Amino acid sequence: MSELNSSPLNQALAEAFTDMSDGLLGGSFKRPVRIGLTLIGSEHGTDELIYAAQLAARSGKLEPVLIGDMSYENQEEAPFELHTVKDMHDGHLLMEQMLDSGELDGCVAMHYGFPLGVSTVGKVITPAKGREMIIATTTGTADTLRPAAMVKNAISGIAMARATGIEEPTVGVLNVDNAAQVERSLRQLIEGGYKVRFTESARADGGALMRGNDLLQGVPDVLVTDSLTGNLMMKVFSSYTTGGSYEALGQGYGPGLGEGQERLVGIISRASGAPVVAGALQLIADCARGDVIARFKEELAAAKKAGLDEILAGLAPKTDSKPKEAVTAPAETVTDAEIGGVDILDIEDAKEACWKAGIFAKTGMGCTGPIVMIAAADKDKAAEALKEAGFI
CATH class of the missing domain: 1.20.5 (Single alpha-helices involved in coiled-coils or other helix-helix interfaces)
Structure with missing residues (x-):
């Protein structure tokens, strides 16, 4: 035998x-991926993080590697491979060295700072239907201008979705300031040949702008927002059942993506509990198997080919030094129709664009955001004037 x-x-x-x-x-890996976990800084203690590593390791798809200040008389007593450091700074340096040498395929860390231009893409579990939803983005900043940052965030979110198994992710834009500009910019990218698949709001009036109902239901695969709002949402979605001190749901704040970012580092917070830390380890393992860094570069190149740089330049504040032309309102009419999709910061200028076209208009706020109010008979003409002026 x-x-x-x-x-x-x-x-x-x-x-x-x-x-x-x-x-x-492991996809292209012929072994479980090796994902580091820094142990210093958690509000819940080291034992909580080690338990998270044990939870994540049960799948057999990843091998946790611990980086922290724990010490054992016999190194073999450690539950996983352990690299002892004296403080958080040394832990981050060692983590970077191990990523650069290939000893780690990715890492999950706390208190790790990314350079300007890099922002993290997180993943939550939404309460209404238990759906996973990617939030792009959650920490850092992709650009100093919010509308430009949100356009870049959309590309990062799409890259992570595709790297982790969603080849045709649906995209929604959170209905915050600049959302209309961002949606318009993404539609310009589509016209240029870049692939964005917009979702539709679950509300009766539809549209790609996402409201609170859509977030609870997890309508989009990728929710595009600014990173400060995204960070707040991560905290609410992950700890709404616990009172806020313990993040119990989701997969953490995600990997940092941006031009020049070569290391795969995912972020957790000091309040992240074992379930979230385990989810973060699994998410970074998925990102490593899908080579999210390379995928982001591919998506960015495709977006640039579709005119991204020109679109972002168009989002920069205008520096016209000429005094603003005074515009007189036409004779007032009954405003029984409305046009949405204008950004809140542009709403007054949009109204005056209608005035210039000889159309009486007022501004207002509908349930989905700012609106230009006009007579029903003038709606088509007003829409054309607003489109020509670049407001819709």
Whole structure:
């Protein structure tokens, strides 16, 4: 029997099945991916983080590697491979060295800062239907101008979705200031050839702008927002059942993506509990298997080819030094129709664009955001004037 098992044919078959199994576990990896976890800084203590690593390791798809200030008389007593450091700064330096050398495929860390231009893409579990929803973005900033940052955030969110198995992600834009500009910019990218698949609000009037109902239901695969709002949403979604001191749901604040970012580092907060830390380890393992850094570069190149740089330049504040032309309102009419999709910061200028076209208009706020109010008979003409002026 032993001779049969040791035959070249059986050895070859065994190696083939092992390779197939490893491939199923890790995509291009022929082993579980090695994901680091820094242990210093949690409000819940080191034991909570180690428990998170144990939870994540049960899948067999990742191998946690601990970086922290724990010490054992015998290193073999550590639950996983452990690298001891004296403080958080040294932990981050060691983490970066191990990522650069290939000893780690990715890492999950607290208190780690990214340079300007890099922002993190997180993932939450929405309460109404238990759906996963990517929030782009949650920490850092992709650009100093919010509308430009949100356009870049959309590209980052799409990149992470595609790297982690959603090839045709649906995209929605959170209905905050600049949302209309961002939606318009993304539609310009679509016209240029970049692929964005907008979702529709679950509300009766639809549209790609997402309201609170859509967030609770997890309508989009990728929710685009500014990072400060995204950070707040991450905290609410992850800890609304616990009173806020313990993040219990979701997969953390996600990997930092942006031009020049080569290391795969995912973020958790000091309040992240074991379920979220385990989810963050699994998310970064998925990102490593899908090579999210390379995928982001591909998406960014495709967006640039579709005119991204020109679109972002168009979002910069105008520096016209000429005094603003006074515009006189036409004779007042009954305003029984409305046009939405104008950004709140542009609403007064949009109204005056209608006045210039000889159309009486007022401004207002509808349930989905700012509106220009006009007579029903003037709606088509007003829409054309607003489109020509670049407001819709």
